[in-house]
Amino acid sequence: MSIAALAPPRSLVAELTYRCPLGCLYCSNPIDFARSQDELTTAEWQAAFAQAAQIGVLQLHLTGGEPLLRDDLTELVASAHACGLYINLITSGLGLSGSRLAALRDAGLDHVQLSLQDADEAGADQVAGARAHRRKLEVARTVARLKVPLTLNFVVHRLNLDRLGAMIDLAVGLGARRVELASAQFHGWALLNRRYLMPSRAQNDRAEALARAAAARLRGVIEVAFVRNDYLVGAPKPCMGGWGRGTIVIDPAGRALPCQAAASIPGLEFANVRTHPLGAIWRDSPAFNAWRGVAWMKEPCRSCAMRERDFGGCRCQAFALAGDPAAADPACELSPHHDAIRAALAEPSENVEPVYRAARASRAVSVARTSGKN
């Protein structure tokens, strides 16, 4: 891909911290997150936001871990707003009081995406590994009261898919403008817990049909968006809208990544915003150029009509399931590695011990990996 043709990045995903009060079974954060401790300072984040705006970024998604654990969040929002960025806070809600939200709103926060684990309290708290659901509902009401536009996000899987209708009703009742029913993507902790979380095909089909009907019925009231389970669909998701095409992720320690799971691929080196300007990272860094465009593709992607639409799927999933980040995403039925998906779907969900996302488990996993093969 020639430099002249390179489009600017349009969105920046800022993972402000990996600290989090919850331990969701489906958390997509890297399993070795506890390694990353040296968080960027306020001034370093502010510099990154300013550079991002300068090179064409329009949207800023503040996420983590739990972004509310950053005491400087209001300050960060204010400076991102001064750069003209559209600011979306992606949060569990824990730690969001009315006064803090008012301060964030007044500093220029445009939108809140609040995650809930279920419509049922016991189910929700079981997945989060903490008593959080009631507090989250309180937060949702606060967001509505302060008239901050709200999206509710439910990660959906075997344990909660049968309550999809109740989730949609809850979102309507809470005054959300949009409800996202996002099938758990199997990265990070969700991959560790895949057997536990994988829905059956029948269960997923029922839920999809229900979501479709609700979307039509509630048109003009709330936007109902169902993100499909790529294992069950048999086709890959157009991951990140293409590698290095529109999004930059910055992790808590300042590494710039083409996607939130990119660090799971061995051999990629990531430039840090502490030492490299963001524009140069976007344009020139080996990590961003590794799978940009379509020239790197192998068969069957290379000659496939879908290659500019799904970009061959997810590089991280190709590595995780096929051992080759340049392979077609095994979720694709045309992939020679699609057996890995079939095998995963055939695994029983019974007698599985779930693993909660937690610093201690993360350190244990990291140690096991370091002493093991990678």
Place this chain on the structure above:
Amino acid sequence: MERRELTSPHPDAARWRPRLAAGVRMRMDPAAGRALLLFPEAALELNETAAAIIRLCDGRHPLAAIAGELAREFGADAKIADEVADFVAAMRARRLVE
């Protein structure tokens, strides 16, 4: 089908004064010099006409007034009223305008 849904009329079209929905912002793209509509899921590039319509979606202008302004500004024919209505209805279906 899709088309009909897109253009389904506002329940009180005669009195409707469209405005941008909460959480939707218009700004200029400094790089392309073009207007953009920003919301959490995406950024839409607006052409000159679309930008002129959105600018008038300020909660003060009824639909007919927006069409009138557009006709004045762009000197267009009678079709413009339909085009404005279609565009604003499509924006409403996406919950960008209310």
